[in-house]
Amino acid sequence: MSIYTALRTVYLKLYKKGMLNFLPDTVFVPFIYRMSTGKKLNLSNPVTFNEKVQWLKLNDHNPLYVQLVDKYAVREYIAKIIGNQFLIPLIGKWSRVEDIDFEKLPNEFVLKCNHDSGGIVICKDKKTLDIKSAKKKLEDHLKRNHYYMSREWAYKNVIPCIICEKYMVDNKTQDLRDYKFFCFNGVPKFIQVDFNRFAGHKRNLYTLDWKLIDITIKCPNDSNANIEKPANLNEMIEIAKELSKGLPEVRIDLYSVNGKTYFGELTLYHGGGIEKFSSDEFAQEMGSWIDLSLAYKGDIR
Template identity: 50%
Template sequence: MLKKIIKAFKNPRLVILYFMGFGIFKLIPDALFLKNKYQLIIGKKLDLKNPISYNEKLQWLKLYDRKPMYTKLVDKYEVRKYISETIGKEYLIPLLGVYDNFDEIDFNSLPNEFVLKPNHTSGNVYICKDKTKIDYVSLKKEVNSWLKRRYYWVHREWPYKNIKPKIICEKYMVDESDKELKDYKFMCFNGKVKCSFVGLNRNASTGLQVDFYDLEWNLMPFERHYPNSGNKIEKPKNYDKMVYLAEVLSKDITFLRVDFYEVNGQLYFGELTFYPGSGFEEFTPESYDELLGSWIKLSKNN
């Protein structure tokens, strides 16, 4: 932690970015906030009048595509109803419980392995593989920090603004054929899948690696923030079904990322994301930022 603090103060830009989600910065209108944050992270001016790149268009969508249903789609608890009604409850990871606070969780009734996560943020998760090793004091502190977090203020992702915070507990999923559960993420542009990506080695010392694939499951020659693994993995058995379901779920939505897991041959829904990387992740080569941007057709009716 101390090393991170020292590193931050050596780079004033990191300090500014951290504090932009708190205090007086909340008074800044969304458009001005996003323009400043985009300049700090991407190093370019954000053009909201004529957005061209993928990252620019995600910022535009944050501001001008605000349908009430989006709040339910990013709520990790409420979205389960949408999934059940749209493609079927058989694609849902079994739910073990939903709670308003930590003290409501009855750990005695939970299995030895489970997953806890908040319904209203991104990136927060607690994976329990052995209940006897839980540090309950530390876990309570972590869960309470989740409940206090207001993710909207971090990147001004509007759908998160009015979610009522809850903690959900799901079954811990394990694929018998692989040590690491793969998360297949489908990029849907105006209701059509154009490409997908897979995150690998998330817990390795080398850090997360991300590979993009075209519709024919060929590796695409670019990186977005994270390095490529350099290894083409086997095409998932349910790939065609994933593409079909992703397009069903993203129908009539300008841009949406739909995530699936393949566990022991069975397909499970992961989550829906409107702004991957919140539109602040650089492309290498940069030309792919514009290529993916050209696939997003913005509507003036938003």
């Protein structure tokens, strides 16, 4: 185990107990970056994608971002920009777990917290759902402020809640595959597809014309994986362009379900800006796509 792996283990334990919350962002951000990547953070002249993401955490505080990262509040924004036909049907919203009446929920559904990553319960058959465990998971996540994990500023003031969405599945793949578009001020550059998340998580990167990019970010790729180009790829590209206009960098997550496009979420700080690249050159190229002059200067877009 490397020194940074050991430090990260300790960090996670301290974080979960809220023992690092007192540290100011200007101290914590360089610390988590060094601990995760083994590199010193250059904030005076950031070059790579990860370096610029850290800079944006500290300097780009557009109030709009709070709505964009809120999985509930962003629905209104999406409806306004591209139309509510791209939203997954909403079943309910609650501020407390005890307010959820599971008896009234359909047999299939998805419960998720609006303010973090990982606070999700997928139910494919209510008869087999462990409701007690589901409630416990949601309660635990409601107590967390995702901002403190790596100081992703936009999450700091999101008011936590639980939403329930319709369970979606593509008839052909029997899965709900999301396509993550890495965009820079209205320009999608490439697409990330994750698969085998629970058994050997892999991640392939594709060009906009669906050619495999032989580079990895955090997870290994698989050139032999049979991941077909979605039939509605062109529509998804246009949506990604529209939703990313004016934003220095953002990841637009979209679903393809039986040929129809659905919005997933907006991610402003991919991987917290601490995921490892297999290519330093690609990390720098991605950094060159981020125009820091677009950072918020006081006027809401």
